[in-house]
Amino acid sequence: MSARQRLGIGGVQNHPEQLISFYQEINAKGSLILSDKRVTSLRIIHFPDPRLRKRCAPVEHFDAELAALAARMLELMREDKGVGLAAPQVGINRRIFVCNVTGEPADDMVLANPELTDLTGDEIGEEGCLSIPDVHVQMRRAKECVLTARDLKGNPIRLKGVDLAARCWQHECDHLNGKLIIDHMSEADKIANRKQLKKLESDFKNK
Numbered sequence: 001m002s003a004r005q006r007l008g009i010g011g012v013q014n015h016p017e018q019l020i021s022f023y024q025e026i027n028a029k030g031s032l033i034l035s036d037k038r039v040t041s042l043r044i045i046h047f048p049d050p051r052l053r054k055r056c057a058p059v060e061h062f063d064a065e066l067a068a069l070a071a072r073m074l075e076l077m078r079e080d081k082g083v084g085l086a087a088p089q090v091g092i093n094r095r096i097f098v099c100n101v102t103g104e105p106a107d108d109m110v111l112a113n114p115e116l117t118d119l120t121g122d123e124i125g126e127e128g129c130l131s132i133p134d135v136h137v138q139m140r141r142a143k144e145c146v147l148t149a150r151d152l153k154g155n156p157i158r159l160k161g162v163d164l165a166a167r168c169w170q171h172e173c174d175h176l177n178g179k180l181i182i183d184h185m186s187e188a189d190k191i192a193n194r195k196q197l198k199k200l201e202s203d204f205k206n207k
């Protein structure tokens, strides 16, 4: 999800301390892991790349490669000033996403095999997507939800999110099922984004 949402800061409750410390551990070893060429060559792919439309497979191995993938995704998310990035957005067909809704490094989160439950309330808000640059869509989302997932070690995580965190998790989980914000455009959104979507389509064709 793109950074404009940062304006509407929400909160992540019950943030797992162990996840933060594990990410710091990865960071400490980062230069070693990230020297893997396959990981450092990953880039954010753009609509209409068909890899964004696939349903992703569960993460099965919680190993150094997964940690390197997550570290690279966090790096790319930060470079593009995003608040969330899912693996299919770097061309990897696995159920994992990273997010950070505050911009504070300590709030980096990595969530594998996520499931959303207890979706309550609803709220319309503008969303962008790092794979669909300069496109903004008014999206109706649950205001609160519970996310269960695995951390990089495969340990279970259960978090409650409200506002921006809940919105971000719903957006990223959609990516893992091949869904994009442009699937939900109103007539007004279609008109406002038509030129930019055409540009992205022609950029992809001419790549």
Ligand code: NI
Binding pocket: 001, 002, 128, 129, 130, 131, 171, 175
């Ligand atoms: Ni997105």
